[in-house]
Amino acid sequence: MLSKTYDPLKKKRLEILSPEGKVTKPNLMPKIELETIRKWYETMVFARVADQKALQYQRQGRMLTYAPSIGQEAASLGAVVATEERDWLVPAFRELAAWLHKGAPLEKLFLYWYGNEAGSLLPASVRMLPISVPIASQFTHAVGLGMAIRYEEKDEVVLAFCGDGGTSQGEFHEALNFAGVFQAPVIFVIQNNQFAISVSRRDQTRSETLAQKAVAYGIPGIQVDGNDLFAMVAATQEAVARARAGEGPTLIEAVTYRLGPHTTSDDPSIYRSDEEVEAWKEKDPILRLKRYLLSKKALSEEEDQQLYKDFEEEINVIFSQVESSESPDLEEVFSYTYDSLTPTLKKQLETAKQFLGGGE
Amino acid sequence: MALLNNIGALTQAFDQEMELDPRVVLYGEDAGFEGGVFRATKGLQEKYGKKRCFDTPLAEAGIVGSAIGMAIYGLKPVVEIQFSGFVLPAFNEIVAHAARYRNRTRGKYPLSMVIRMPYGGGIRALEHHSESIEALFAHIPGLKVVIPSTPYDTKGLMIAAIRDPDPVIFMEPKRIYRAFKQEVPEESYTVEIGKARIVQPGSDLTLVAWGAMVREAQKAIDLLADTEISVELIDLRTISPIDRDTLIQSVKKTGRFLVVHEAVSSFGPGAELISLITEEAFLSLEAPPTRLAGYDIPVPLPKGEHHFMITPKKIVSEIKRLIAY
Ligand SMILES: Cc1ncc(C[n+]2csc(CCOP(=O)(O)OP(=O)(O)O)c2C)c(N)n1
Ligand SMILES: [Mg+2]
Numbered sequence A: 001m002l003s004k005t006y007d008p009l010k011k012k013r014l015e016i017l018s019p020e021g022k023v024t025k026p027n028l029m030p031k032i033e034l035e036t037i038r039k040w041y042e043t044m045v046f047a048r049v050a051d052q053k054a055l056q057y058q059r060q061g062r063m064l065t066y067a068p069s070i071g072q073e074a075a076s077l078g079a080v081v082a083t084e085e086r087d088w089l090v091p092a093f094r095e096l097a098a099w100l101h102k103g104a105p106l107e108k109l110f111l112y113w114y115g116n117e118a119g120s121l122l123p124a125s126v127r128m129l130p131i132s133v134p135i136a137s138q139f140t141h142a143v144g145l146g147m148a149i150r151y152e153e154k155d156e157v158v159l160a161f162c163g164d165g166g167t168s169q170g171e172f173h174e175a176l177n178f179a180g181v182f183q184a185p186v187i188f189v190i191q192n193n194q195f196a197i198s199v200s201r202r203d204q205t206r207s208e209t210l211a212q213k214a215v216a217y218g219i220p221g222i223q224v225d226g227n228d229l230f231a232m233v234a235a236t237q238e239a240v241a242r243a244r245a246g247e248g249p250t251l252i253e254a255v256t257y258r259l260g261p262h263t264t265s266d267d268p269s270i271y272r273s274d275e276e277v278e279a280w281k282e283k284d285p286i287l288r289l290k291r292y293l294l295s296k297k298a299l300s301e302e303e304d305q306q307l308y309k310d311f312e313e314e315i316n317v318i319f320s321q322v323e324s325s326e327s328p329d330l331e332e333v334f335s336y337t338y339d340s341l342t343p344t345l346k347k348q349l350e351t352a353k354q355f356l357g358g359g360e
Numbered sequence B: 001m002a003l004l005n006n007i008g009a010l011t012q013a014f015d016q017e018m019e020l021d022p023r024v025v026l027y028g029e030d031a032g033f034e035g036g037v038f039r040a041t042k043g044l045q046e047k048y049g050k051k052r053c054f055d056t057p058l059a060e061a062g063i064v065g066s067a068i069g070m071a072i073y074g075l076k077p078v079v080e081i082q083f084s085g086f087v088l089p090a091f092n093e094i095v096a097h098a099a100r101y102r103n104r105t106r107g108k109y110p111l112s113m114v115i116r117m118p119y120g121g122g123i124r125a126l127e128h129h130s131e132s133i134e135a136l137f138a139h140i141p142g143l144k145v146v147i148p149s150t151p152y153d154t155k156g157l158m159i160a161a162i163r164d165p166d167p168v169i170f171m172e173p174k175r176i177y178r179a180f181k182q183e184v185p186e187e188s189y190t191v192e193i194g195k196a197r198i199v200q201p202g203s204d205l206t207l208v209a210w211g212a213m214v215r216e217a218q219k220a221i222d223l224l225a226d227t228e229i230s231v232e233l234i235d236l237r238t239i240s241p242i243d244r245d246t247l248i249q250s251v252k253k254t255g256r257f258l259v260v261h262e263a264v265s266s267f268g269p270g271a272e273l274i275s276l277i278t279e280e281a282f283l284s285l286e287a288p289p290t291r292l293a294g295y296d297i298p299v300p301l302p303k304g305e306h307h308f309m310i311t312p313k314k315i316v317s318e319i320k321r322l323i324a325y
Helices: A034-059 A073-080 A096-102 A106-113 A138-151 A170-181 A229-244 A274-281 A285-295 A301-323 A330-335 A343-356 B006-020 B044-048 B060-073 B088-098 B134-138 B151-163 B213-223 B244-254 B269-280 B302-308 B312-324
Strands: A088-090 A158-163 A186-192 A221-225 A250-255 B002-004 B024-028 B053-055 B076-080 B114-119 B144-146 B168-173 B182-184 B197-200 B205-209 B231-235 B238-240 B257-264 B290-294
Touching (some): A034 A106, A034 A229, A034 A285, A034 A301, A073 A250, A073 A285, A096 A106, A106 A301, A138 A158, A138 A170, A170 A186, A186 A229, A229 A250, A229 A285, A343 B312, B006 B044, B006 B151, B044 B053, B060 B076, B060 B088, B134 B168, B134 B238, B144 B151, B197 B213, B205 B244, B205 B312, B213 B231, B213 B257, B257 B269, B257 B312
Parallel strands (some): A088 A158, A158 A186, B024 B076, B076 B114, B114 B168, B144 B168
Antiparallel strands (some): B002 B182, B197 B231
16 A cells, blocks of 8 residues: 555655656556556646736736646646546645536636636536635635535545645645545645745744644555656545545645746745755656656647647737626626515615616 | 825835834735735835735634734734735634633733734625625724825824724725825824824714725715815724714714714614714704615625715705704
8 A cells, every 4th residue: 555655654655657768666556548548648738828828918918826736736736536426526726727627617617716716617527626815715615525425425525635734734634634534535735835935834834744734543555756657646546546445535745846926926036046946846747757757759849839838829819818707797796695686685785776877 | 205196105105104113014915026916015024024024825714813912922014905805704703702802811912013914895896895894893992093085094003003002903994905106204103003094174064984985085075166065074994983072062963963884784883973973962962963885785796786875966956955954
């Protein structure tokens, strides 16, 4: 069992694909068709280009605050691909590649960051909760989903995300404890991207690893190289199998790095050096997978360049749709606070309409 | 005198109080090294060291709870909550403890501490970054709730809050953090907590606002320049305790009362103020005391936020309605 072999208390970290793109532990390599890996690679590249475009739009004043996932594509994607369509995805706010794989249309995701609630309304078939802004609060919801799944005796599992900063919140700990007590089928993934805005991982907690926090709650925990797609898949597959078998939750720490700013309002040069960033660029999850695919002849340099070009065009088109979308009208803004308008809301809507007509 | 915006005024207040009183400590998420996401504490770690100005783990209950412990010990913690929307994990600490410790210990452990947080809308932000939740705190006995609207008041009220013997919730209208500058005295001074400010005297209607709404109210009054209507504008400055006398006297003079706030209308601060006016100035009233407030909905994301915003035009419209009543 990976979570036994890779004991976080012994500072073990699961790695399968080296930064040079070589499989260093063939025995642990999950069995995946090359074609599938290529498809996942494309999702990662698509997410990367979407993030870069969003940052660009924001600089041009066409997008609001945006939190890019650049550098973390393997951490979120590697986890979600180990789950099925019937399983649930509980996001924080920095898992773009996973959301896309789960079936969230980029148009919707952009619409959300564009400042329109309609962006949180995903297709009915997509079992994904909306972005959760209050840090780590979503972990308890994941547990509730898991408890309901057990209650209904389904074989679904829940995949939930938070960041390294999230591990300091009370709700993080309450969720892990609940999940342990009720053996909820939840896979908790911490994307340890080394920062919570300006606060570094080592200033966040004295724990040597974040994975070891599982130990206190009596659940398996494992630290994984989060820039290694295969390691993420392997660790999550094992956790999913355990959860489906009724053996409860797992905590996965994905060690990764936020290559971009926290959000578009952040200046990372204040709190970290260029050298540090450059060193992590060498461990870029996309670069690594590309090297692997090149070596397997499943991708060529030309094809790769074409991918970026095609995606850029596709994303420009998607964003222009977002830009030409209707803003919510007055009625819509009032419509969702309750099932139906309260007497006070009816009165307020009436007043608001008068203001709209410039009434005095 | 120095020309400061609201952020500069905050930084100067912290700096002078830290200089003066070694018990003052300042902390929060990103508040140390980086000086906070709005840079209100910028330079203070450099000047006073990590011991007195530092980053914490990402945990609001921990931030406020530890501040309570420090205050019991006799330090003067000034803690930053990154946005008021994220104070909720600390609500238990604030309501169950900070507000009650003096009472519980029969005065043995009063808590002199400041919990500060940016709040309010109009900055085109994500969810949870735009609400105005002053009423949640004002409803709790034992807390003082302060909201400045100018750099002068920001500095003076913050210094007063740090020296106050009770816990002060200091809410900062982030929309006007850097909106304008004002001459602020170099030396230390306080603005009394619990005292409203008459921004402009008038005879026909009392208009009460605070935070970012004070500027909107002033713009509304400008729009009325070519009418005969004379508005008395009051910046409440402290939500709790309310400056009863200033409000009552004003309404006794003007006979009309309009309160404007971004916070949602129902069970909001306006309701409390209107109760006060109705109880204490009933016979002077020539029109129903009225609130112009946020609708009872979550503040919409930026693409719909304009529907929610209180604008000078809306204020003018309400003023005219009450004058014509
Ligand atoms: C309860 C709460 N407090 C503060 C914030 C403000 N905030 C937004 S993101 C962030 C840092 C999050 O760090 P981490 O959990 O590591 O996630 P990352 O941003 O690195 O993905 C903070 C403090 C928030 N959103 N929620
Ligand atoms: Mg992080």
